Amino acid sequence: MDTVDTMDTDHAYKIALVQMACSPEPARNLERATARVREAARAGARVVCLPELFLSPYFCQREDARCFDLAEPIPGPTTGAMGALGRETGAVIIVPLFEKRGPGLYHNSLVVIDADGSIAGRYRKMHIPDDPSYYEKYYFTPGDLGFTAWKTHHGCVGTLICWDQWYPEAARMAALAGAEVIFYPTAIGWHPAEKASEGARQFDAWRTVQRGHAVANGVYVAAVNRVGLERAQPGDAGIEFWGGSFACDPQGALLAEASPDKDEIVYAEVDRRRIEEVRRNWPFLRDRRIDAYGDILKRYRDA
Secondary structure: OOOOOOOOOOOEEEEEEEEEOOOOOHHHHHHHHHHHHHHHHHOOEEEEEOOOOOOOOOHHHOOOHHHHHHOEOOOOHHHHHHHHHHHHHOOEEEEEEEEEEEOOEEEEEEEEEOOOOOEEEEEEOOOOOEEOOEEHHHOOOOOOOOOOEEEOOOOEEEEOOHHHHHOHHHHHHHHHOOOOEEEEEOOOEEOHHHHHHHHHHHHHHHHHHHHHHHHHHOOEEEEEOEEEEEOOOOOOOOEEEEOOOEEEOOOOOEEEEOOOOOOEEEEEEEEHHHHHHHHHHOOOOOOOOHHHOHHHHOOOOOO
16 A cells, blocks of 8 residues: 555544454564554554554563563664554554663653654653552653654544543643544553452443543544453463453544454544534633643642
8 A cells, every 4th residue: 555645635534443462472462463453454544553562461560670671672673663564554553662762761652653654753651550460660761752742644643551541631732732533552451359349430430531531622532452361470360451442532422442352453533524513612622721720730739
């Protein structure tokens, strides 16, 4: 498929969310992701997003210095392979990576590969969790590139990563940078012991907050998760990743969603006319009181 030289002038474009299980073999994960990107591009997708840290199982379930060997530089081998894939398919590809920035300095990152194979942008996860089985602060330095969006050949895309999805400030900043759609590559699931009692509430909260970001900002939102039960070592309870990848429109209406447990590709359409229509009728950006928000820069407003 030939690439194009300028952003599409059409008002709409198809996006694809690759929901997948991740094996212990990075080469195998890259091979499977590559096949899915090709499949999505053949189906007409112009922007394709992969899950968070898709090249390996979710290693943050434990603190183990050997896991730093999974990291790679940017540019590096995966960005090179995905750049060639972007040129081949003409698709924009959102590629989450464990970034080795320098000796002992690592980030949970992603790159936006444009349709000509170039790196259109890089994002480093800003909000880093530290919870049981999500020991990310051990591995990742908080991001320092801020919140932005990138004009690609096919559209203006914003990118955030997993834990960022709980923060309205992050979504707002991406929207103010011009994002038409905000992608959230994700690795989220249940602690198996909690699933029966808390699972439905946790999943509903996860989906609701992201739909709220779409509504508050008048943008499309796309969350891309992995699936499968992953254990740090035999005998551990592990994490059951809940899948459920979805896309919603600027009023939060679900456009497409994936199953909780299967590898699949979810497709949706981003329509610039819909963004304009919603923002004309719900002009939240117009009515923001930017003169009154100074206290948001404080950790907490004490009495």
